[in-house]
Amino acid sequence: MGMEVKIRKKFKDFSLDVEFGTNGGRMGILGPSGCGKSMTLKCVAGVETPDEGYIAVNGRVLFDSENGINVRPQKRRVGYLFQDYALFPNMTVWENLACGLDSSTGRADRNRKIGDMLDLCHLTGLGDRYPSQLSGGQQQRVALARILANEPEVVLLDEPFSSLDAHLSERMQTQLLDVLKHFMDDAVLVTHNRNEAYRICAQILAMDEGRILISGDTREVFRNPQYLKVAMLTGCKNLSRAVKSGEYEVTALDWDMRLRTATPVPDDTTAVGVHSHDFRPATVAETHNLIRISVLETTEGPFERSVAFRRAGGEGEGARCELRWTFVKNPVECPLPEYLSVHPERILLLK
Amino acid sequence: MSISPILISIKTAVVSILITFVIGVLTAHAVVRTRNERLKMIIDGILTLPLVLPPTVAGFFLLCVFGANRPVGRFFIDFFNVKIVFSWSATVLAAVVVSFPLMYRSARGAFELVDENLIFAARTLGMSEARIFWRVIMPIAMPGVASGGVLAFARGLGEFGATAMIAGNIAGKTRTLPLAIYSAVAGGDMDTAYHYVAIIVVISFVVVAAMNYFAAKERRFKTVREKHGHGSED
Numbered sequence: 001m002g003m004e005v006k007i008r009k010k011f012k013d014f015s016l017d018v019e020f021g022t023n024g025g026r027m028g029i030l031g032p033s034g035c036g037k038s039m040t041l042k043c044v045a046g047v048e049t050p051d052e053g054y055i056a057v058n059g060r061v062l063f064d065s066e067n068g069i070n071v072r073p074q075k076r077r078v079g080y081l082f083q084d085y086a087l088f089p090n091m092t093v094w095e096n097l098a099c100g101l102d103s104s105t106g107r108a109d110r111n112r113k114i115g116d117m118l119d120l121c122h123l124t125g126l127g128d129r130y131p132s133q134l135s136g137g138q139q140q141r142v143a144l145a146r147i148l149a150n151e152p153e154v155v156l157l158d159e160p161f162s163s164l165d166a167h168l169s170e171r172m173q174t175q176l177l178d179v180l181k182h183f184m185d186d187a188v189l190v191t192h193n194r195n196e197a198y199r200i201c202a203q204i205l206a207m208d209e210g211r212i213l214i215s216g217d218t219r220e221v222f223r224n225p226q227y228l229k230v231a232m233l234t235g236c237k238n239l240s241r242a243v244k245s246g247e248y249e250v251t252a253l254d255w256d257m258r259l260r261t262a263t264p265v266p267d268d269t270t271a272v273g274v275h276s277h278d279f280r281p282a283t284v285a286e287t288h289n290l291i292r293i294s295v296l297e298t299t300e301g302p303f304e305r306s307v308a309f310r311r312a313g314g315e316g317e318g319a320r321c322e323l324r325w326t327f328v329k330n331p332v333e334c335p336l337p338e339y340l341s342v343h344p345e346r347i348l349l350l351k
Numbered sequence: 352m353s354i355s356p357i358l359i360s361i362k363t364a365v366v367s368i369l370i371t372f373v374i375g376v377l378t379a380h381a382v383v384r385t386r387n388e389r390l391k392m393i394i395d396g397i398l399t400l401p402l403v404l405p406p407t408v409a410g411f412f413l414l415c416v417f418g419a420n421r422p423v424g425r426f427f428i429d430f431f432n433v434k435i436v437f438s439w440s441a442t443v444l445a446a447v448v449v450s451f452p453l454m455y456r457s458a459r460g461a462f463e464l465v466d467e468n469l470i471f472a473a474r475t476l477g478m479s480e481a482r483i484f485w486r487v488i489m490p491i492a493m494p495g496v497a498s499g500g501v502l503a504f505a506r507g508l509g510e511f512g513a514t515a516m517i518a519g520n521i522a523g524k525t526r527t528l529p530l531a532i533y534s535a536v537a538g539g540d541m542d543t544a545y546h547y548v549a550i551i552v553v554i555s556f557v558v559v560a561a562m563n564y565f566a567a568k569e570r571r572f573k574t575v576r577e578k579h580g581h582g583s584e585d
Contacts, residue, residue: 047471073474086472090490099486100476150476 002186003154007043007053016040016050016210022188026180028201028218029190030233036210037190038083041156044188045080046073057154058186079152083159085143087131093118093142094127100150113149121145121179137172144179155180155187161196173199194235198222206230228350231273236348237324242272250349254321255311260288262344266351273348276306276326282341289342296322298336305329307336352543355523356531357550359442363527364508367446371503374447375454376496380484383462395459402452409448410516417444417517441518442525446507453506457499461492497566501559508555 002022009016016036020027029037042048044055046062049070055063057078062071088096097114105113118124121141131139140160147155160176161169177200180187191197197204198218205215206229213227225231231239240254244265251258252272259272282290294312298305306326325340378398385391401409417424417435427433435441465488473483489496511529518525520534528551535544 042471045471045475047474073471074477074479076475078475080472080475082468082472084466084468086466086468088469088473088487088491090487099473099478102477146476152475 002058003044003188004054004056005040005044007040007050007055009039009043009048009050009053014210016043018207018210018212020205020212020215022186022203024186025203026187026189026201027203027205028197029188029205029207030194030197031190031192031207032233033192035207037192037207038158040207041080041158041188041190044154045078045156046071046076047080060153077151077153079147079150079155081140081143081147081155081157081160083162085131085139087139087142087146089131092128092130093123093134096131096142097146097149100146117145117149120182121148122175140172141175141179144176148179153186157187157189159190159192161191161193169196192233194222194233206233208233225273225348226350228271228273231271231348231350235275236273237276237326238274239350240272240321242269242350244269248344250347255323256321257291257311259342259347260344261347261349263349265349268351269349271350273350274323274342274346275348276324278342278346279325279327279340280343281337282339284339286339286341288344289347291340291342292338293325293336293340295336300329303329309340352546353522353531356526356528356547359439359524359526360508360528360551361554363439363442363446363510364504367443367450367507368500368504370443370447371450371454371507372500375451375499375503376458379455379458379462380488383459398455399452401448402456406445406449406510406512407516410445410513413441413444413448413513413517417441436517437519437521437525439518439525442510442514442527445513445517446510449510449513450503450506454499454503457502458492458496461495461499462488464495465491494566497562501562501566504558504562505555508551508558 002024004021006019007016014034014036016039018036018040029040031037039048043050043053044057044062050063050065052065053063054061054065057076061067061069062076062078063069088099091099094114097117098110101110101113114127118127121144123138123141123145126134126138126142131142134142157176161172173196189197189200201218203216204218204221206213206221206225206227208229213230214221214225221230222234225234225236228239240252242250242252242259244267245251245258247264248261249258250261250265250269250272279291284290292312293309296308296310298307300306304326306324308322308324310322382391382394382398385394404412414436415421417427419425419428419434419436424435427435433440435444469487469491470483473487478486509529510527511533514525514527515530520526520530522534526534528547532544532547532551535541535547
């Protein structure tokens with residue numbers, strides 16, 4: 001069970017060319033805005049038509065340009081949660097939900113179904129409200145309830161949390177997960193937020209400029225992003241141009257530094273990255289990747305401290321490049337170390 | 352003072368607004384859903400033409416098309432035994448043609464403001480296109496469509512130039528209020544003109560007030576929102 005998607009679509013200044021599959025379970029599409037994430041989902045839902053390609057859900061062909069198949073969105077059984085929820089403003093919550101139900105459903109059956117769905121989505125008693133009378137979180141749950149009442153085979157979520165404020169968003173994630181789990185795990189989530197993607201999705205796919213860069217197990221993609229752009233998407237702050245300088249060694253050109261790696265360096269390595277959390281305080285005794293630092297600036301968050309530094313004693317253009325080290329604050333303030341190191345395993349080799 | 356111009360005018364205005372409303376709304380919907388931008392522009396230009404042309408020119412074109420010796424005019428005479436020019440139906444024809452652009456443009460503007468995602472969402476929920484039109488698009492666009500209807504009705508009621516060209520000014524047959532006012536003034540009968548003017552002002556006012564009232568009622572989801580205040584945070 002799952003989806004099979006292959007889409008090509010040309011636009012004026014951009015072309016979309018993606019191919020991926022899911023084997024059920026939640027998949028995340030991570031990418032900067034305008035990379036074609038939403039367009040991909042819209043093609044799957046059938047509200048946009050690819051120039052060519054093939055789309056199937058659970059073995060059912062929805063679109064096949066070669067055989068002239070293009071199932072209408074009404075018949076696709078693909079739920080789509082829009083970024084702005086797309087609730088009908090002229091209808092009550094109840095009427096909104098009724099829109100997703102088959103018109104052949106009997107009245108009693110319909111009422112029971114809608115009532116159940118409202119309860120399940122924590123919307124009990126809000127049936128006769130209009131969308132404009134609800135909070136953002138409630139509106140989102142109405143949109144989700146409306147989709148689930150329609151009993152789709154797969155749910156597509158387009159930036160579901162982008163318009164909710166931070167603390168609400170985390171609670172919403174939990175609630176959304178609850179509701180989704182109750183019905184189906186087959187969902188595709190589009191996001192530009194790496195935390196969201198990491199927390200919610202087992203599989204992940206990173207996109208840029210209409211193309212898929214990498215796809216696979218979420219943890220694996222975050223651990224080894226392989227591509228510079230993916231490293232940026234997954235939140236890697238320290239990036240440098242690099243060249244291979246040994247079987248287990250790369251030279252970071254922007255940092256003027258040789259770095260030891262745990263795995264053999266691929267020949268096509270062009271960049272190197274280190275997560276700001278991956279620096280460790282060290283002493284001169286450290287054998288690998290030791291950096292003497294000169295602190296430029298310290299910024300403080302509620303729980304974390306972030307230090308901008310540069311390599312001390314380095315020469316040339318390269319060593320002036322700023323790096324960032326982030327660590328969880330200690331209850332007891334301690335002085336910043338003179339040296340930092342990075343475990344060879346934590347060096348991200350990128351192309 | 353004859354009451355026939357009043358009756359003719361009301362009859363003409365009512366019949367023509369019914370026709371204009373239906374054609375205008377359907378055309379606007381079709382044009383908004385057209386994806387071909389070039390085609391859209393061309394159709395839009397043609398449909399708006401009667402608004403910018405002098406009404407006498409619109410009437411002239413109608414005469415050219417529906418005249419008794421013209422193909423379309425002949426067709427109506429031969430097959431339906433109906434002579435359009437200088438008959439009551441010509442007043443309706445003139446009113447429809449001249450008021451159509453107002454209805455069409457207002458409806459188009461209102462339809463364009465309906466969020467495309469609502470239509471997309473409705474489709475993925477399995478709603479048929481007809482149901483989407485009646486349950487989603489029309490209710491949301493109703494205020495704009497209704498005000499277009501008001502404008503078109505007022506324009507139809509006040510139609511003079513094209514009516515004079517194609518329907519003439521035949522007392523008791525095609526003499527509408529604006530033509531009756533013109534004739535009265537031309538004949539120096541100012542008293543009759545005053546009466547007709549008063550009547551047309553009253554009719555126009557009542558209709559506009561009534562339509563505005565219904566338009567406000569259509570927007571009940573907005574008034575309900577005000578009554579209940581804005582949504583509470585959860």
